[in-house]
Amino acid sequence: MTLRARLLVTRPGFELDLTLEVAPGEVVALLGPNGAGKTTALRALAGLTAMTGGQITLDGLPMHTLAAERRPIGMVFQDYLLFPHLSALDNIAFGPRCQGVSKAEARRAAAALLERVGLAGHAAAKPRRLSGGQAQRVALARALAVRPRLLLMDEPLAALDAHTRLEIRSQLRRHLGDFDGATVLVTHDPLDAMVLADRLIVIENGTVVQEGTPGEVARRPRTDYVARLVGLNLYRGQADGAQVKVGKLLFNTSEHLTGPVFVAFPPAAVALYRSRPDGSPRNVWQAGIEGIERHGDNVRVHLDGPLTAFADITPAAVADLDLTPGQHVWASVKATETHAYPA
Numbered sequence: 001m002t003l004r005a006r007l008l009v010t011r012p013g014f015e016l017d018l019t020l021e022v023a024p025g026e027v028v029a030l031l032g033p034n035g036a037g038k039t040t041a042l043r044a045l046a047g048l049t050a051m052t053g054g055q056i057t058l059d060g061l062p063m064h065t066l067a068a069e070r071r072p073i074g075m076v077f078q079d080y081l082l083f084p085h086l087s088a089l090d091n092i093a094f095g096p097r098c099q100g101v102s103k104a105e106a107r108r109a110a111a112a113l114l115e116r117v118g119l120a121g122h123a124a125a126k127p128r129r130l131s132g133g134q135a136q137r138v139a140l141a142r143a144l145a146v147r148p149r150l151l152l153m154d155e156p157l158a159a160l161d162a163h164t165r166l167e168i169r170s171q172l173r174r175h176l177g178d179f180d181g182a183t184v185l186v187t188h189d190p191l192d193a194m195v196l197a198d199r200l201i202v203i204e205n206g207t208v209v210q211e212g213t214p215g216e217v218a219r220r221p222r223t224d225y226v227a228r229l230v231g232l233n234l235y236r237g238q239a240d241g242a243q244v245k246v247g248k249l250l251f252n253t254s255e256h257l258t259g260p261v262f263v264a265f266p267p268a269a270v271a272l273y274r275s276r277p278d279g280s281p282r283n284v285w286q287a288g289i290e291g292i293e294r295h296g297d298n299v300r301v302h303l304d305g306p307l308t309a310f311a312d313i314t315p316a317a318v319a320d321l322d323l324t325p326g327q328h329v330w331a332s333v334k335a336t337e338t339h340a341y342p343a
C-alpha cells in the first residue's frame with residue numbers, strides 16, 4: 001500500500017505544506033520541534049483535521065474524500081485513549097465489531113492479537129489495571145485489529161518511563177517489522193525515530209527541512225534543530241578545496257569541495273586549552289565560555305565567540321583547566337574530525 005499525500009492546512013499564523021510518500025511495510029517518522037506541524041499532519045492523514053487543500057491516496061485511491069471512520073487506518077495516540085469500561089480484549093475487538101465482524105470472530109481475532117503482543121493473560125483486565133507498557137501494547141493491538149492499510153502513531157512511547165520505553169521500543173520495532181502496510185509515526189525523540197523508522201522526515205514551520213534514512217540525517221544534518229538532535233556542531237560555510245570559510249574562521253576539513261557547504265563535528269571532538277595549542281593539523285579558535293553543564297558522564301561546555309559551539313570534555317579536564325563561565329579559552333578540532341558536505 002503506497003501512501004501518497006500532499007497535506008495542506010492553513011491556520012492563522014501557521015501553514016502546513018507537506019508532501020509525503022510511504023511504501024508498503026515502510027515506517028516513516030515525522031520529527032520536528034514543538035509546533036512544527038507533526039500532529040497536524042497526522043490528524044490530516046486520519047481525517048481528524050480538515051485540510052485546506054492537497055490530496056491523500058492509498059494505492060492510487062483517494063482517501064481524503066473519506067470521512068475519518070471510513071479510512072483504512074489504525075491509530076495509536078500518545079495517551080492510548082483506551083475505552084476505560086471495556087476489557088483489554090473488548091477494546092481490541094471494538095474496531096472489527098464496528099466494521100460488522102461478528103462478536104465471536106472479533107473476539108477471536110482480538111485474542112490472537114493480544115497473544116501476539118504478549119498479553120494473552122490480560123484479556124479481561126480493564127485499562128486501569130494495566131501498566132503503561134501493557135496499555136501501549138493493547139493500543140497497538142487495537143490499532144492493528146481493524147487490519148489497517150495505514151498505521152498512524154502519535155508519540156507512541158512518550159507516556160512511558162525510561163526503562164519501560166526501552167523494552168517497548170524494541171517490541172514495537174518487531175511488530176512494525178511484521179506490519180505490511182505503511183506506517184507514519186510522530187515523535188520528539190530522536191532515539192525513537194532512529195530505532196523505529198526506515199526514513200525520517202524533519203518538519204520545521206510546517207515544511208520539510210530534511211528527509212533521509214536515520215543514518216543519512218544523523219551524519220549530515222541540514223538545520224540547527226537536526227544538528228542539536230543528533231548532537232553535532234553545525235555551520236554553513238564556503239568551501240575551497242579542503243578549506244572552508246565559516247564566518248571569519250578557516251576550517252581544514254577531511255573533504256575537498258567547492259561552494260556552499262555545511263561543516264559538522266561532534267562536541268566530543270572539541271578540545272579546550274588555556275593557551276593557544278600548536279602542532280598537528282588542527283582548527284583553532286578563541287572562544288568564550290557561556291555555560292557549563294553535566295552531559296552524561298561528561299561535561300558540556302557552551303562556547304560563544306566567533307562560533308557558537310558545544311565541547312564535551314571530562315570532569316577532570318574541567319577541573320584541570322579551572323573552567324568557569326565568562327572565561328576565554330582556545331578551542332580546537334582536528335581536520336580529520338571536521339566533515340564538510342554540500343549545502
Ligand SMILES: Nc1ncnc2c1ncn2[C@@H]1O[C@H](COP(=O)(O)OP(=O)(O)OP(=O)(O)O)[C@@H](O)[C@H]1O
Binds near residue numbers: 011033035039041
Ligand atoms: N486545534 C488547533 N487550533 C488552532 N491551532 C492549532 C491547533 N492545534 C495546533 N495548532 C497550532 O498549529 C501549529 C502546529 O501544531 P502541531 O500540534 O501540529 O505541532 P507539533 O509539531 O505536533 O507540535 P508538538 O510537538 O508540540 O505537539 C502550532 O502553531 C499550533 O499552535
